[in-house]
Amino acid sequence: MKGLLLKSGLKSFDFREVLSGKVPNEMRIWFQNKELVRRISETAALCTPSEIRLCDGSIEEYESLCRDLVSKGVFIPLNPERRPGSYLCRSDPADVARVEEATFICSKNKEDAGPTNNWQDPAEMNKTLDRLFAGCMKGRILYVIPFCMGPLASPFSIIGVQITDSPYVVCSMKIMTNMGTAALEKLGPEGRFIPCIHSVGKPLQEGEKDVPWPSNAIQKYIVHFPEERKVRSFGSGYGGNALLGKKSVALRIASVIGKEEGWLAEHMLIIGVTNPEGRKKYIAAAFPSQCGKTNLALLSSKLPGWKVECVGDDIAWIRPGKDGRLHALNPEAGFFGVAPGTSYASNPYAMETIAKNTIFTNVALTGDKDVWWEGMTKEIPSPLIDWTGDLYNPASGKPAAQSNARFTVSKMQCPILDPASNDPRGVPLSAILFGGRRSSTIPLVYQSCSWEEGVFLGASVSSETTAAATGVVGKVRHDPFAMLPFCGYNMGDYFAHWLEIGKRIKNPPPVFYVNWFRKNAEGRFIWPGFGDNIRVLKWIFEREEGVSNYTETSIGLVPSKDALDLSGIATEVDVNALFSISSEDWKKEEKEIESYFALFGKKLPEALANRLEELKLRLAKS
Ligand code: GTP
Numbered sequence: 365m366k367g368l369l370l371k372s373g374l375k376s377f378d379f380r381e382v383l384s385g386k387v388p389n390e391m392r393i394w395f396q397n398k399e400l401v402r403r404i405s406e407t408a409a410l411c412t413p414s415e416i417r418l419c420d421g422s423i424e425e426y427e428s429l430c431r432d433l434v435s436k437g438v439f440i441p442l443n444p445e446r447r448p449g450s451y452l453c454r455s456d457p458a459d460v461a462r463v464e465e466a467t468f469i470c471s472k473n474k475e476d477a478g479p480t481n482n483w484q485d486p487a488e489m490n491k492t493l494d495r496l497f498a499g500c501m502k503g504r505i506l507y508v509i510p511f512c513m514g515p516l517a518s519p520f521s522i523i524g525v526q527i528t529d530s531p532y533v534v535c536s537m538k539i540m541t542n543m544g545t546a547a548l549e550k551l552g553p554e555g556r557f558i559p560c561i562h563s564v565g566k567p568l569q570e571g572e573k574d575v576p577w578p579s580n581a582i583q584k585y586i587v588h589f590p591e592e593r594k595v596r597s598f599g600s601g602y603g604g605n606a607l608l609g610k611k612s613v614a615l616r617i618a619s620v621i622g623k624e625e626g627w628l629a630e631h632m633l634i635i636g637v638t639n640p641e642g643r644k645k646y647i648a649a650a651f652p653s654q655c656g657k658t659n660l661a662l663l664s665s666k667l668p669g670w671k672v673e674c675v676g677d678d679i680a681w682i683r684p685g686k687d688g689r690l691h692a693l694n695p696e697a698g699f700f701g702v703a704p705g706t707s708y709a710s711n712p713y714a715m716e717t718i719a720k721n722t723i724f725t726n727v728a729l730t731g732d733k734d735v736w737w738e739g740m741t742k743e744i745p746s747p748l749i750d751w752t753g754d755l756y757n758p759a760s761g762k763p764a765a766q767s768n769a770r771f772t773v774s775k776m777q778c779p780i781l782d783p784a785s786n787d788p789r790g791v792p793l794s795a796i797l798f799g800g801r802r803s804s805t806i807p808l809v810y811q812s813c814s815w816e817e818g819v820f821l822g823a824s825v826s827s828e829t830t831a832a833a834t835g836v837v838g839k840v841r842h843d844p845f846a847m848l849p850f851c852g853y854n855m856g857d858y859f860a861h862w863l864e865i866g867k868r869i870k871n872p873p874p875v876f877y878v879n880w881f882r883k884n885a886e887g888r889f890i891w892p893g894f895g896d897n898i899r900v901l902k903w904i905f906e907r908e909e910g911v912s913n914y915t916e917t918s919i920g921l922v923p924s925k926d927a928l929d930l931s932g933i934a935t936e937v938d939v940n941a942l943f944s945i946s947s948e949d950w951k952k953e954e955k956e957i958e959s960y961f962a963l964f965g966k967k968l969p970e971a972l973a974n975r976l977e978e979l980k981l982r983l984a985k986s
């Protein structure tokens with residue numbers, strides 16, 4: 365590694381000299397943790413980058429990386445008058461979403477990964493990855509990104525160090541996590557961190573010109589080693605495949621840690637809801653990818669006097685508190701949100717959040733260098749450059765923005781950020797919601813009667829697949845707790861862990877199931893959704909206080925006639941259609957759940973099997 369350039373800020377050093385003991389004063393913090401030094405050296409030796417850069421997380425560093433990316437044509441600066449401090453980035457058309465078929469949980473025993481995860485023996489997988497990583501950073505810079513998931517001041521935060529050869533990833537991690545020197549300080553000389561080794565998997569040969577979005581067209585691997593607490597990701601630069609603090613650390617690895625330590629890492633948004641009298645309750649909600657978490661988290665209320673504030677939009681770490689309640693913390697510092705469908709009409713607070721300092725990936729570009737996507741405005745701007753860089757032709761029938769196009773933005777720009785969003789202890793939960801994207805069968809909202817039944821609801825979530833992952837879109841699949849792609853261990857054990865958590869707290873919050881996506885015979889959504897979802901939140905809020913009225917059905921409690929506040933929209937919505945529970949559909953649903961549960965064999969907790977039997981009995985009587 366002689367002559368390997370090591371850079372930190374504006375200073376350059378020789379990596380080997382520094383390793384052999386001549387650590388310059390200003391770099392001491394990088395060389396105090398032996399395990400960190402070992403990981404950097406080992407990765408550099410395997411991946412053979414041309415340079416190592418230690419990322420301090422400063423704004424200067426971020427801006428300088430952005431300038432570099434602009435000069436290389438990777439970032440297109442947007443119009444500073446319309447979208448200051450913002451960039452458009454276009455990915456390779458073959459690298460646009462999470463790759464679930466290439467995502468692995470490599471526990472020592474296959475059973476610990478369970479029937480819903482891809483598994484391979486860790487030693488075998490490490491061999492495969494060693495081969496792929498060998499020389500994979502040739503001609504590229506190796507960036508070292510220390511990051512902290514969770515507030516820096518929180519005892520519950522988790523430190524990771526991502527090593528990557530993608531400057532786009534560095535910029536994104538700066539927005540999405542507490543990154544840089546502050547995380548290193550928290551780590552300290554003896555602290556433990558989750559090593560996350562990432563490469564786009566596209567070494568550059570001597571004299572080879574780089575492409576704007578390097579990735580590996582053939583080999584992709586997103587691999588988690590739960591026992592070793594390590595992540596290795598190869599071949600993709602996009603989203604959850606590459607920003608490893610998010611799904612890999614804060615969900616897959618954190619879920620394993622949570623199982624051992626007695627808490628939950630969940631794919632959930634967290635909001636504070638305040639009623640007109642000023643009473644505030646926090647609610648967490650799990651919906652599968654692209655099923656409405658960011659939109660509910662940034663809801664602009666259509667009911668006067670009701671207000672929503674955002675704690676987090678994608679991940680919640682939930683633990684039992686001494687007060688006998690569950691407390692939820694958002695470990696992320698930013699939003700990596702779906703662009704299509706976001707507009708001033710559907711979600712003004714999201715639009716305000718992304719008005720500046722935002723990285724847009726795979727959206728369309730307008731003639732005056734601003735961004736556009738389907739659903740942003742009724743009229744399609746002209747001229748328009750589509751997400752692949754071609755002039756857009758609306759007659760093509762293709763969308764101008766990729767359906768998993770996203771914005772990356774700091775949550776500090778959110779106009780309705782909850783004052784407790786960075787509270788190191790999290791916020792107390794008054795209700796938990798599950799939901800999915802279902803065009804039929806599932807009513808707008810219903811409530812379970814107990815924690816056990818609530819866990820059954822979570823376990824039975826099914827949802828139409830979306831563009832957040834590669835593969836078919838629109839196919840109903842089971843996605844228990846919206847965690848199917850993100851649970852780092854056996855899903856049967858995970859169900860048991862949820863049941864266990866409920867036993868450990870005095871006052872488990874009530875659990876609800878919602879569905880914003882029911883359609884009519886013409887294929888149109890029958891619920892206005894977005895800001896009108898506050899009407900459902902209001903019923904939930906008042907159920908928690910025991911004051912809103914309900915009717916018992918075979919599947920749970922639904923709002924009784926007139927209990928849902930439809931003021932102003934009563935003539936537009938078909939309440940009967942929203943709440944119809946077809947016994948034919950539900951008998952199918954029940955069979956579906958039954959055969960899905962069978963997948964878990966002995967790991968299926970008895971309590972869930974019993975809940976299913978009860979549902980069957982109730983449906984048989986209906
Ligand atoms: P991930 O970031 O992938 O986890 O997605 P998410 O769960 O945060 O979903 P998001 O809020 O980004 O919404 C995904 C898509 O669903 C967007 O195109 C939204 O416009 C649309 N959507 C969200 N909420 C509603 C709703 O209440 N009704 C309808 N009809 N569409 C919605």
Ligand code: SPV
Binds near residue numbers: 602604611654
């Ligand atoms: C999801 O798919 O649930 C996301 C986007 O939040 S990604 O970060 O790519 O996983």
Ligand code: MN
Binds near residue numbers: 652654
């Ligand atoms: Mn998500």
